[in-house]
Amino acid sequence: MIQKRSTWQKTAVREALEATPGFVSAQELYQQLLLQGQKIGLTTVYRALADLAQQGEADALSSADSETKYRSCTTEHHHHLICRRCGVAVEFELPGFEAAAEALAGKEGFTQVSHTIELYGICVNCGVSD
Ligand SMILES: [Zn+2]
Ligand SMILES: [Zn+2]
Ligand SMILES: [Zn+2]
Numbered sequence: 001m002i003q004k005r006s007t008w009q010k011t012a013v014r015e016a017l018e019a020t021p022g023f024v025s026a027q028e029l030y031q032q033l034l035l036q037g038q039k040i041g042l043t044t045v046y047r048a049l050a051d052l053a054q055q056g057e058a059d060a061l062s063s064a065d066s067e068t069k070y071r072s073c074t075t076e077h078h079h080h081l082i083c084r085r086c087g088v089a090v091e092f093e094l095p096g097f098e099a100a101a102e103a104l105a106g107k108e109g110f111t112q113v114s115h116t117i118e119l120y121g122i123c124v125n126c127g128v129s130d
Contacts, residue, residue: 012038013048014057014072022088023061023069061118079116083123
């Protein structure tokens with residue numbers, strides 16, 4: 001199946017992603033779009049998400065046991081605190097760490113250093129037990 005690369009599809013994917021509080025897989029987002037009555041293919045959703053991630057408009061999170069999940073994101077550097085159960089993500093900054101990491105890499109003679117920090121836990125909502 002050949003699909004034209006059109007912008008409304010990407011816009012629809014971006015909007016659906018922005019409306020989602022946590023990380024979602026392409027499959028989940030595709031289901032949401034279908035429910036909204038969007039005529040969009042799963043392949044298009046995958047491609048749009050990959051594009052958004054590449055352009056820094058979305059975070060891509062891949063874990064060993066599941067498919068890649070995406071989240072609408074600020075393009076500025078930040079880290080994530082992610083709920084293992086519901087996938088909700090909180091963004092945070094660690095200015096002290098940034099400086100320390102830069103100093104350490106510089107000391108070792110490394111350039112173009114980058115990092116990703118993702119902390120996993122159980123969020124307030126999921127942590128409430130009966
Ligand atoms: Zn983020
Ligand atoms: Zn949770
Ligand atoms: Zn950082």
